[in-house]
Amino acid sequence: MQLPFTLPPYPDEILGSWLARNELHNGKGAWLALLQELGSGVEECCFFDIPDYSPELAALLEALGAPSYQQVLLNLTTVPYWLAFDAAQPEQGILSGTENVPLLHGQHDRLVRNPRYLIKDYRSQVGIRFCPVCLTQDIRAVGEPYWHRVHQLPNVTICPEHRVRLLSNCERCTRRCAPQHERRILLPRLACICGYDLSTVIISPILDEVRLKLVEISVDALRSGVPSYDRRQLHEFLLSKASVSKQNKIVAEAYGGYTTTIREAEKRQVSDVRWVWFPEYRYITRVRAVNVCALLAALKLGLPTLDSISEVSVLPADRRDGLQIPTVRQAQEFILRRLRKGPGAYVWHTTDVHYWVIRLLDPNWLTRHFPQKTALRAPPSIKDDRVSIKQNLAGKWRLKEVKSTAAFARARVRDQSWLRDQCAKLKRSRTRRQPINSTRSTKSNRRTLPPANVRHRQALRSALRAMLLDEGYPVTVTAAELGARAQLGFCITNNTLNSDPNLLAEVRQARRELPSRRIMWAVRQLQSRQAPISVAAVATCARLSRHKSSSELIRHLLGDLVERRN
Secondary structure, eight states, X not given: OOOSOOOOOOTTBOHHHHHHHHHHHHOHXXXXXXXXXXOHHHHTOOOSSOOOOOHHHHHHHHHTTOSXXXXXXXXXXXXXXXXXXXXXXXXXXBXXXXXXXBOEEOGXXXXXXXXXXXXXXXXXXXXXXXXXXXXXXXXXXXXXXXXXSGGXXXXXXXXXXXXXXXXXXXXXXXXXXXXXXXXXXXXXXXXXXXXXXXXXXXXXXXXXXXXXXXXXXXXXXXXXXXXXXXXXXXXXXXXXXXXXXXXXXXXXXXXXXXXXXXXXXXXXXXXXXXXXXXXXXXXXXXXXXXXXXXXHHHTTOOOOOHHHHHTOOOOOGGGOOSOOOOOHHHHHHHHHHHHHTOTTSOOXXXXXXXXXXXXXXXXXXXXXXXXXXXXXOXXXXXXXXXXXXXHHHHTTOOHHHHHTSHHHHHXXXXXXXXXXXXXXXXHHHHHHHOOTTXXXXXXXXXXXXXXXXXXXXHHHHHHHHHHHHOOSOOOOOOHHHHHHHHTOOHHHHHHHHHHXXXXXXXXXXXXXXHHHHHHHHHHHHHHHHTXXXXXXXXXXXXXXXXXXXXXHHHHHXXXXXXXXXX
């Protein structure tokens, strides 16, 4: 089915506004008929900013004359704003329904596959914003009002064109101008339901330099699209300006303490221009687009470019963890210094991080200075390097040996956040769970077990032996049951099991043999009663399910008993 009219989007119009205009001009009957023909996947949805991909949505956009779902995301939603700072590596995946739009990093640095959740909680608090001056200007220019995309960006509470405060509620009755609970978002109203004229609200211009800078950076991020740098380079750029703890202080001082989180926003008037959404973070890898924009505005910096980021110096010694890398210029100077030592001098090795910084970030430089290296093979993917590093860390490799591999060097350059997490996990696990009698250490002064730990192991072994020899119905060997029989607490029992691999293996073996022990107990019970022994009778007495695997195990054990008697 085709609509009588397909309207093109207005300049800076957001998706929900474009859909609402098409519904208004074609009539509700024709619009509902189109939705019913496409299926229930779009009929019950309310698309305003960032919709999740579905075949029904793609068909709706095609019926309205949109080039593709990807073009709609980039031109009619706020997705480009998030891509500017939160875009994942292409190797990590792309958004559904797109050709090359990467996934986004969301809360706690997790990859977001449903992008509408990026701003769902925030918009439920601030509502849909509009500029009173833009209402009148749009009517004069195109004949009708519509929702602007830049007005819906996080922390953009000032119109970038007129520099007046954006509104989301009526100034008289405080009613939301566009209720979120409705199935469809309506176009902006010129007057509230209470009769208040929204287009003639007198608001004085805002001259706050920091907040105007925040609006400017946010709008630039919306128009920049996918950046040429990755998040790791951005994080190093931010750390070169201030540490994580200082970043929060800088933002709080710049905005007068009016930074807030979503939880705090429920208790405050977040529609006030003074409030700035600034999610808390303790690690630089969890910084998000709203944090970056607020921080750059507080530091009076512009949108970072690849040139400015590549000039970042190495982090100071008090913030190094052994994973930082040199800048592109520093790596180039390092290799050129090696080259000046003579024609036969060592220049680089495939495990050298300087080589991979240039190879991955500026391969043209290698081509210009080393023409004989033009036929280089494509480096392994990030996924392959992760598999290799995990295998080495899980094996008997020392961390020092893993760091000397090419995969580790490449990960330092292009996958540092993941690599830092893996090293931290390895350090914690080896500190807590490495066996005391490990063959790694052959020093004579190895740490000995405390007497209390020895007693705990002996008590648990005795309790396990007693459970296996008990003539009653076999119970499951759990840490809680073992601790109760050994008169030990659950935490002590759990820690003792984790510190003794042999004891832990015995417990797991007892768990695996539990069905067999219950079957043998049931056979003894039936024999003492002089009752007939069959598969069904044994299963009932052993309290086992009638599953095929249980029946086969019973037949196997009964067959072994018959063979022993014969």
